[in-house]
Amino acid sequence: MVDSIDKARDEFFSEAQEIIETYSRNLLAIDESLTGGHSDPTLVNEVFRAVHTLKGLAGLFGATAMGSLAHHLEDLLDDLRLGRAELTRAVLDLLFSSIDVFGKILEAERGGSEAAPQGLTNLLERLAQLAGHEEPEPAMVTDYELDPGMLAVLTEYEEHRLRSNLEQGLRLYRLRVKFDLATLDKALEEIKERAKRHGEIITYLPTGESSSIETIELDLLMASHDDLSMLIGSLASEHVIVEEVARKADLHGSPLSRGRSVRHEVSLPALSKPLGVPEENAEMALASPDRSLRSLTQTVRVDIRKLDRLMNIVGELAIVRSVLAKVADRVRTDGQPQLASELLRVHRNFERRLTEMQDGILEVRMVPLGQVFERLSRVVRQIGRELNKEIRFVITGAETEIDKLIVEELSDPLMHMIRNSIDHGIESAAERARVGKPNAGTIALNAFQKGNHVVIEIEDDGRGIDENALLQKALRLGKINLNEREELSREEILGLIFLPGVSTREVVDDVSGRGVGMDVVKTNISHLGGVIDVQSEPGIGTKMTITLPITLAIVSALLVKVGQDIFAMPLNSVSEALSFDGRGVRVVDGREVMTLRGQSLPLCRLARVLCLPEQDPRARKFVVVASVGSKRMGILVDYLIGQQDIVIKPLGKSLAHVRGFSGATELGDQRVGLVLDPAALIEEVLLSGENAREKGMRAHG
Amino acid sequence: MVRILLVEDSVSMRSFVRACLGSAQSALGEVEVVEAASGFDALRLLPRSHIDLVISDINMPDINGLELLNFVRTSEKYKDIPVLLISTQSSERDRKRGLALGATAYLPKPFSTEELLASTLAALGHRS
Amino acid sequence: MADLTRVERRGHLRRAAQVGPIREFLAFTLAGELYAVELTTIREIVSPPPITHVPRAASDVLGICSVRGLLVTVIDLRQRLRLGDGSGSQRTRILLSETASGEVVGLLVDEVRQVIRLGASEIEPVASVLGGEISAHVQGIGRPSSDAIVLLDLGSIVGA
Numbered sequence: 001m002v003d004s005i006d007k008a009r010d011e012f013f014s015e016a017q018e019i020i021e022t023y024s025r026n027l028l029a030i031d032e033s034l035t036g037g038h039s040d041p042t043l044v045n046e047v048f049r050a051v052h053t054l055k056g057l058a059g060l061f062g063a064t065a066m067g068s069l070a071h072h073l074e075d076l077l078d079d080l081r082l083g084r085a086e087l088t089r090a091v092l093d094l095l096f097s098s099i100d101v102f103g104k105i106l107e108a109e110r111g112g113s114e115a116a117p118q119g120l121t122n123l124l125e126r127l128a129q130l131a132g133h134e135e136p137e138p139a140m141v142t143d144y145e146l147d148p149g150m151l152a153v154l155t156e157y158e159e160h161r162l163r164s165n166l167e168q169g170l171r172l173y174r175l176r177v178k179f180d181l182a183t184l185d186k187a188l189e190e191i192k193e194r195a196k197r198h199g200e201i202i203t204y205l206p207t208g209e210s211s212s213i214e215t216i217e218l219d220l221l222m223a224s225h226d227d228l229s230m231l232i233g234s235l236a237s238e239h240v241i242v243e244e245v246a247r248k249a250d251l252h253g254s255p256l257s258r259g260r261s262v263r264h265e266v267s268l269p270a271l272s273k274p275l276g277v278p279e280e281n282a283e284m285a286l287a288s289p290d291r292s293l294r295s296l297t298q299t300v301r302v303d304i305r306k307l308d309r310l311m312n313i314v315g316e317l318a319i320v321r322s323v324l325a326k327v328a329d330r331v332r333t334d335g336q337p338q339l340a341s342e343l344l345r346v347h348r349n350f351e352r353r354l355t356e357m358q359d360g361i362l363e364v365r366m367v368p369l370g371q372v373f374e375r376l377s378r379v380v381r382q383i384g385r386e387l388n389k390e391i392r393f394v395i396t397g398a399e400t401e402i403d404k405l406i407v408e409e410l411s412d413p414l415m416h417m418i419r420n421s422i423d424h425g426i427e428s429a430a431e432r433a434r435v436g437k438p439n440a441g442t443i444a445l446n447a448f449q450k451g452n453h454v455v456i457e458i459e460d461d462g463r464g465i466d467e468n469a470l471l472q473k474a475l476r477l478g479k480i481n482l483n484e485r486e487e488l489s490r491e492e493i494l495g496l497i498f499l500p501g502v503s504t505r506e507v508v509d510d511v512s513g514r515g516v517g518m519d520v521v522k523t524n525i526s527h528l529g530g531v532i533d534v535q536s537e538p539g540i541g542t543k544m545t546i547t548l549p550i551t552l553a554i555v556s557a558l559l560v561k562v563g564q565d566i567f568a569m570p571l572n573s574v575s576e577a578l579s580f581d582g583r584g585v586r587v588v589d590g591r592e593v594m595t596l597r598g599q600s601l602p603l604c605r606l607a608r609v610l611c612l613p614e615q616d617p618r619a620r621k622f623v624v625v626a627s628v629g630s631k632r633m634g635i636l637v638d639y640l641i642g643q644q645d646i647v648i649k650p651l652g653k654s655l656a657h658v659r660g661f662s663g664a665t666e667l668g669d670q671r672v673g674l675v676l677d678p679a680a681l682i683e684e685v686l687l688s689g690e691n692a693r694e695k696g697m698r699a700h701g
Numbered sequence: 702m703v704r705i706l707l708v709e710d711s712v713s714m715r716s717f718v719r720a721c722l723g724s725a726q727s728a729l730g731e732v733e734v735v736e737a738a739s740g741f742d743a744l745r746l747l748p749r750s751h752i753d754l755v756i757s758d759i760n761m762p763d764i765n766g767l768e769l770l771n772f773v774r775t776s777e778k779y780k781d782i783p784v785l786l787i788s789t790q791s792s793e794r795d796r797k798r799g800l801a802l803g804a805t806a807y808l809p810k811p812f813s814t815e816e817l818l819a820s821t822l823a824a825l826g827h828r829s
Numbered sequence: 830m831a832d833l834t835r836v837e838r839r840g841h842l843r844r845a846a847q848v849g850p851i852r853e854f855l856a857f858t859l860a861g862e863l864y865a866v867e868l869t870t871i872r873e874i875v876s877p878p879p880i881t882h883v884p885r886a887a888s889d890v891l892g893i894c895s896v897r898g899l900l901v902t903v904i905d906l907r908q909r910l911r912l913g914d915g916s917g918s919q920r921t922r923i924l925l926s927e928t929a930s931g932e933v934v935g936l937l938v939d940e941v942r943q944v945i946r947l948g949a950s951e952i953e954p955v956a957s958v959l960g961g962e963i964s965a966h967v968q969g970i971g972r973p974s975s976d977a978i979v980l981l982d983l984g985s986i987v988g989a
Contacts (some may be wrong), residue, residue: 007717015713052760053711056810060717152802153767155760156794181745188741188763204764206772207746213748218764565882610884651883651893652932654902654987658886664893664900671879672895 013110014055014301023050024099024151028377031092039087041164041200045157047095048077054102063109065120066102072127073098082160091696094126096378124474138279150205150221158203165200165223172245173231175220176207179239182214187239191220194235199224218540221245269555307365312666314358315647319668321350322644365405366550369447369456370398372411379415380443383422390429390440397447402454402550405529405650410456410548413521417458417544418443420503420518425462425542435539437461454550459543469492470502477501494534498522517641529570529648529662531628531679538587557665559641559673560624562607563615568646568665569635573626573678577640580623591685594623594634601625604685605636606676610660626678648675660684702731703825704750708743708757708769709736709787718756718787721814728822740764744772752782754824759788759795767798774803783824787812837885850949854971855924856942856978863978864938865945865971868923870983872933873925874941877903891937894923901925903935909986910966928987936986945970945978950978 026047033040051073058067073095079085101119109683154162166172175195179187195201209217232242279477294495324347375393384391419421426432426441433439446457467490474480474496480488488496497503503518525532530548549555557568558577583592585603589635592603603623615638623634646665651658662677705722709715719734735752737743740761746752755773759766766786773779783805788795796807805824808816854865855874873896880892880903889908894901903923907913923935953970966985971978 008713008720011716012713015711049760049762053714057711057713059810060714060812152798153765153771155765155767155798157760158765181748184741184745203768204740205768206740206764208772208775216744481935612884630882649900651900651936652902653930654904654932654934655883655886655890655893658883660885661883664881668897670878670895672879672893672900674881674883674893 012057012063013106014303016057016066016106018301019050019054020099020102023047023054023102025374026050027092027095027099028374030087031381032088034089034092038380041081044077044081044087046159048074048081048157065105066109069098069101069105069120069123072124076127081157083164094123096381097123097126126376150219153205161200161202162221162223164433165202170199170223170225171227173222173224173228174243174245175222175235176217176243177220177239177242178215178217180215184216189342191235191240195220195222198222198226198231198234231366260585302364304365307361307404309446310361311365311440311647314354315666316362316668317354318358318645318647319666321354322345324350328487342582362403365403365620366401367404369397369400369402369407369410369454370395371585372407372414373398373445373447375411376414376418376445380418380422383419387422388428389422389426391426391534392440392442394442394444395446396444400447400449400454402548406548409524409528409650413524413546414445414458416521417518418445419463421458421460422544425460425464427463431463449550450547454548456546456548457543458546459541459623461541464538464540464542465494465497465534466538470494470496473502474499494536497534498532523656523659526662526677528650529677555646557646557675558624559644559667560606560622560635560637561639561641562610562637563612565612565670566641566667567606567637568597568673568675569626570648570662570675570680571625571643573628575625575627575632577622577624580621580634580636582618582621596625596634601632601634602686603634603636603680607636607638609681609685626682628682630678631682631686633678635676635678635681646673702733703729703753704733704735705821706735706743706746706752706755706757708740708755708761708766710738710758710761712738714758718817721817722821724818725815728818729825740766740769743769747779749771752779754821754823755782755784756821757784757786759786759799767795767802770799770802770804785820785824851946852948854945854947854978854980856945857924857938858940859863859907859910859938859944860914861939862912863942863976864981865978866981866983867968868896868944870926871924872927874883875923875925875935877921877923877937896925896933896935899933901935902974903932903937904987906936906938906986909936910981926983926987928986934987945971947973 026043030039030043033043051070055067055070055074056324058064058070076085076091076094077647080087097119101123104119125686151159162172175191177187177191192201200223202223205219205221207217207219228242228244236242249454251388306482324343328340328343328347331343377393377395378395380391421443421610422441427435427437429439432441442461444459446459448455470493471480471485471488474486475482477499479499479502497518498521500517500519522532525546525548528548530546533545533547534542535545536542556571556572558574560567560569580594583594587593588600592605593600594603595601601623605614606612619638621638622640623636623638624640625632625634627633644667646667648665650663651661660677660680661674662680663675664672665675667673707715707718707722709718715736715738719736721724722732722734735746735750738748740763743755743757744764755769757766757769766788770784770786773782773784784803786796786799786804786806787810788799796809799807806820808820812820853868854866854872855871856863856865858864875896877895878896880894882892883890885904886892889905891905894903901923904930918939920940921937921940923937924941925933925935927933945972951971952968953972955967955969966982968980971980
């Protein structure tokens, strides 16, 4: 029993998380529709149901803080959906605040902590201030020829929806539909789609009459502005009969005489300009209540740990496959050619199936970036308000997919970059007016797939990066010296922003504290196997481009050895590997360089860079030519072991201070090998010989 | 053996109720819980096998608990199946409607394991 | 842990009544001395698998290893607490614990002893300075009998 209660508790957290996310999405949609000047009662009801469910769940599982907050919010939302309270900006802000507080409560409950999360008391106070609503009005006597039996089974909410539709003068229709139980879902979806184009479906009532055990008959009650003939034309069929529900007499006492205005048109608050939202986003958000309902029945919620385990197994199978190839070779040299070719056939088959499985699992791990982007919408809204700047947030490419693990790690860096953008990039309204820019600053988030990578661009139309200020700061912090200052290219100057300390503020303020430096963002991105680039035009704006591998999963790698240590280098950064005899090496500007086919190739002795004991300098070595973008470097190692498919796992935060690695991988036999990050190494060595190495060493002090 | 049809759209709620009912072996003997995530699912599952008790939430989209209850009560075949409604307390009106429509019992959330078991036992005792 | 006879069990119950709510600690040795951490902070105890050295990592990081596919950073607890070197033996073990950020890290200890139960009255708060790096991480001194066991706060050690 205890076991199943624990499992139920796990599912509670998982479900609560999902509900909070749906709640958040719906709030954003409500925000947008408010701005657009209309309101969608379905959304308010969805939000009510979300909070209502949370309350019920919290009560069952003893999550008292959550239950209490949900209870108060539920009262407010009930008033809102039943038209007893007005949905103002202030109310919406309060609801947005509740999302963060719920998130914190959930974390606290999960960790078993008793402490009341930050912001809870404040939120409850604000809720209390809003409370105090009118007495619920007496149930309206309907003047329609509705079967009293049908009225009796409407829930309070459904009755409210009925009333408000009638108040707005819509007509009432009853659709009698007959479905096969077997094809119920599909048929239902279909009729819902078609009916929703004409109006609102209030409820579905099984009639209790059916010709056989395999069929079901339902009455759909719906409200529509359209007339009967139009509805019949659109909806009627051999399974669907459309009838209008007749009115008995005129409504006596118009709604206005009750002294309350109809609360469905929500008044726009006095903002200088409404927060604009792109068409695509609004459409997506408004469409989601329906879409999410469908996906609930067709998707499976999977614990990411289970997927990790599957990936581990695939990784191990990849090793098995390599061993199989080697055995086949040995069998051949052992003089058994026929057996060898059979083994090779098996190996090829195995490889094909393994690739299929790998692809299949990778697909499961993929989630659309939209998940993270939606969360960012909230952050943008919040920061914009905090800093008193109007921000237009445009998202494109939200359907671009990437590994779930990467998505999880992306929200922090993206959030920091956006915060920096809003804080430093976007000018104040006054300044923008002065230079003729539109009032609202625009931040555009774009994502697309490019081969084996996903590219995310964050662009703002702010003031751009001040190169001089950047240079000054870097000078002051000792990151560059006066000579270097003269010689840095534009690209390199902008790159200074990624050095520790350079992009944080001098003065701590309330809003973002010192801010998180771009160096941390860059490290986070490189731990995910990605790179980040910055472009900027003074007065015009700044654009950051993040390139990430689609998945952290299996890559082909070259295994090398330095002394006794084995390292892996992702093959897509390796252009070639050759043996090295030490001849033709010159020293240019303090750095070792060799000539390869007429071009000079900077060298890096891996042992030296990693502070490992160097082997006999006269022993034969190998050069692995790493190339990232337009930069190339020859990495000197002691042995080449061979090619292997590996599963790269990220290093934990405890090793965040270590540069030059993008993770580690299992090498079979429980041994672990570090995976080199060629981009980081190239940068470290080429940045400036001595300087960089010192930095590398200082980093782990 | 007792077969209970559980109609509830929240996954963790279903999990919880199922866990509670699972512990009722000693009192009820073997218990099989058939889960429905919506009123439609319930309609599909009712004809499939003999149901001894329906436990249903009231507030569900599309076909709500009251409508399901009404369907059960007005059907020749299912009218004697006891129905236990679970829902929040905040709608007194819904509660009254539920009882008026013939719910065997009404259990407001949040409820404890004991309360659920007691209500289940009581509702089953009404079996004819 | 040795099986308890009925007599011992009763004795434990009586003791519980006298000393207050019991907390369980895992005792181990480091450089010859006895230490313990709250049992609930330990996820698992494993025999050290092959540990890969991580170049340029902090000096008390022994390296990384794989525990059933999970990548774990292994910290030399002796070094982290600046207790001086010791020699490895067959009995060294790695204690796995979860940090505040959700990462699982491993702590290498010389030898794992046993689970010790301490009531509130058997734990002395740390008044005196113990010297070395260690005092920041000490939760208290446990005295179940005449021996003193230094109780460490694992959270502050791995968070550090």
